[in-house]
Amino acid sequence: GGLEDGAEPDAAASSGLDHGEESPVSDARGVERCVSFKRQFSEDGLQDCKSRTSSAATMHAGLKLLTITQENTWMKWHSKPRNIMLVAKPGDPEIIRTLRGMAAWIDSQGATVLVEPNLLREIRGEAWAEPESDPAPCMKLCWCAGNCSCPRMPAIQRSTSRLITKRWSWGTSEGLPQGFAARCRTWTPGQDDLQKSVDLVVCVGGDGTLCWAAGLFSGAMPPVIAFAGGSLGFLTPFPMIDWMDTLLPFIGANEIVRPVQVACRMRFQMSVSRSSGDEDNFRPGKAMPPIPVQALNEVLVHRGSSGNLVKLEVWVNQRPVTMVQGDGLIIATPTGSTAYSLSAGGTMVHPSVPGIILTPVCPHSLSFRPVVLPDSAVVTVRVPLSARSSKVMVAVDGKDRIELKRGDSIEVAVSKYPLPTVCKTSVTDDWFLSVNGALQWNLRLEQKGS
Structure with missing residues (x-):
């Protein structure tokens, strides 16, 4: 919470980056209040925080046209992020290995790791919870409307005694810090107010994983760092192999908190x-x-x-x-x-x-x-x-x-709550890199000279 905007306080509130009042999660799992952050502008005098937020053009008869853009928006935490949510694409062995390394390293830096409920159960060796579903109805084989007397295909009988396959395949606690499972936290869907408890979201997967993570926050959302682990990766600018170099400036225990450029994606x-x-x-x-x-x-x-x-x-x-x-x-x-x-x-x-x-x-x-x-x-x-x-x-x-x-x-x-994604270089550079790399925009052989 507590986003501050020295230039325009009202605009800061409408930007959706404000967390509002900070409070712990409702089920008291030991997650402390989140770290506040503020939006930075060039008016603040920061040499490394150059933002083209406004420009004025003089028109006829002395009229001035004032335009405002959020192309370069910078934000800065007041202190180190403490509560880090990890969201990943399940079922991919390479992603799971990366996720294990991330979780262990974040824990070693003194931050709290939040993971999905079922993933936490696997980490702690507990039973994997699967929502109960009604038996599949018999499938119709005709084109009749309503409840006709035509024959139907029998429903597939599911054995209730079968073991639930672990979707994540997290593995053992080997290689993880001692006591990691006890320090790891999760949330209760529909009950915990994540926007008041999460400082940073780290997403590992594709664009669908990022969309799923954004769906967890119906209100203000903390900044997101997205690592490419999917098939397209249009919205994931950071390579998965460089995850430690990317996260070190944000979470490293000995690092200085610096402003970062974010893209405020409309929702x-x-x-x-x-x-x-x-x-x-x-x-x-x-x-x-x-x-x-x-x-x-x-x-x-x-x-x-x-x-x-x-x-x-x-x-x-x-x-x-x-x-x-x-x-x-x-x-x-x-x-x-x-x-x-x-x-x-x-x-x-x-x-x-x-x-x-x-x-x-x-x-x-x-x-x-x-x-x-x-x-x-x-x-x-x-x-x-x-x-x-x-x-x-x-x-x-x-x-x-x-x-x-x-x-x-x-x-x-x-919505007044955009999705702030951390940029690798800048909003425009990241976007054109995705357009050219993922979509092959305007790709053709170059015409020969005369």
Whole structure:
């Protein structure tokens, strides 16, 4: 907590980097209050903290145009991070070996290691907990609607006596510091307030792992250091092999706390409004409070398993702008502009550009092109009562969350809680390195000279 902004206190609060009041986790596992940090600007006089936060251009008749950008945002902890959350892609032996080394080294520096609940059980040699699931229903073999009398495929019987395979394969305590298992901590999903207890998130895996880690924080999120251990690694700029050199300046016991450059990646918040049955009196802006889910890449409204195209009304700032008729609509962040939106024909947007991308999915139109809206826009998507599809699905970062019926709507706006990811060099350099390396942007043979 306690983010400070010497230049603009109000802007600092709206940036989402503020943790608010600091407090321990609710189940009292011994995790102390987190370390506060502040955002740094060039006005602070730091030679190693150069930030282009504002510029003024003189126009006709003495008018000045003031522009503000967060391309170079620097932050600094007030003291060493103490509570380090480790999030990793499970099932990869190389990642697990790296994770063991990280955990042992972080523990040796006097910091507290937080891991996922099931991983902690493996570390302590306890039984691996798996959520109970209902028996699989018999599968229909016909196209009949409802409960028909046609034959069905028997459900697969699962043996309750089988041993649960350890997903992590953490191994023994060999090579770990003495007492490490007892000092390691975890959290209770849905109960512990992680944003008040975690100083730094270390992510080892791919872009999906980073999205999963971001989903753990419905409010303010601490800085994230992402190591590449997946297949694409667009959002993971740090090589996994250099993890100690990367973490040493942040966690090393003998290191001096220095400012670091972060990319404040925009996230979305979403609200849902259920139908009142009145087609003529629909007005946006009457949605329920936002659901506790933050979208890092995109919010997708799609036809789901229906064979019909979807019909969606799109409103921007409570004004109707268009009707979508196709497979769906993508509302993407600048970070998500290189994900599903790119596959659907959307443009790539630099993560520091404050914009909202609307990209149609297979529109039944030759003139429907993606558009970029300002970050102040509030986008409402509604399923009209005249739609043929009786239900429409809403997916957040690739996972179906909500089902919309005729007359229902969602409202998407920029969240005040961005995802601060630590840069390897700078926001722009990291982004172009990913665009060129992972996506092979504009790759072709060079034309010969005349």
